[in-house]
Amino acid sequence: MSSFFQRQLADYVQYHRAPWNCAMHVFGIVFLFLAAVLPLSRWPIAAFGIQTSVAAIATIPVLIYWFLLDFALGAAILGAAIVLLSAAAIIVAQANTVGMWSLTAVLIVIGSASQVIGHQVFERRRPALVDNPIHLLLGPMFVMAKLFIVLGFRRDLAIIIDERQQGPLSSS
Template sequence: MKTLVDQLSVYQAFHRNKWNVVTHYFGIPSIIFGLFIALGWLRFSIGGFDVSAAMIFFLVTLIYYFMLDFSFALGMLIVVGFLLYVSEIFAVRGIYASLTICLVTFIGGWILQFIGHLFEGRQPAFFLNLTQLLIGPLYLWAKFIYFIGIRRAEKLRIIELSKNY
């Protein structure tokens, strides 16, 4: 399995343009929110608890994040966990009540992503490796952490390694 630095280096290589990164700060959460609403329509009971496919997807993704980096995974637990919480509010109302918000956020998020890559002049990272779809949210968290001055050496290493892609 690739390390956090390896994964973020690949993602960084496809996200050097600041406007591309800005569109991702809006597009990625929108896509996640829309996806969580749609997955939230698929519900079942486990041990008497109401569970959605969105919850299962989030749990599996979170396990992967913990395998990459414990502290970053905690950040994702909070941020993406909040998106899951809010999406569940919409999803439990049913498809007809939440279809519009699901489609607008999901499709709108993808439109923002591709607009960003027009600025970048390069295809999205997931065209190279589908795992990069899971790295996108983690990359945004990493950009925030590095921006506030935490893990500076790691940031510099990622930038240096990204030149190989």
């Protein structure tokens, strides 16, 4: 884990102390990722002799970034991204254009609302990305780090997250 990632994660945790805010982020991040890749999944493309979609190609830079921040978390996010990209491919294969755009709009509204409600209602603080736009890319890393900790892995992450989450809103 890079020192840059440690600092960014520690800063991100300060905006995500309330357990309900963290739970809302799990759904919000998944819905927003799916909303972002859904329309791009409609455009097939051949890359390196492999048939794929613009969505898969568009995720490569951010996946590389996550791998560079932390290889294990990046690998886990890659697995989640494959599942979500596969779900998007299935959806676009079954839905017409209006249905796909309607679902995209619903996912954006629900995903964004869960983020806003999580911060406004449970955290009583504005979203982290308002103060530091790079936090937009740290959300998936934070969610995956929390999952690793719950499963008993990555004590180094637990130290950063649990130590920083000790605040007035961290009680369950």
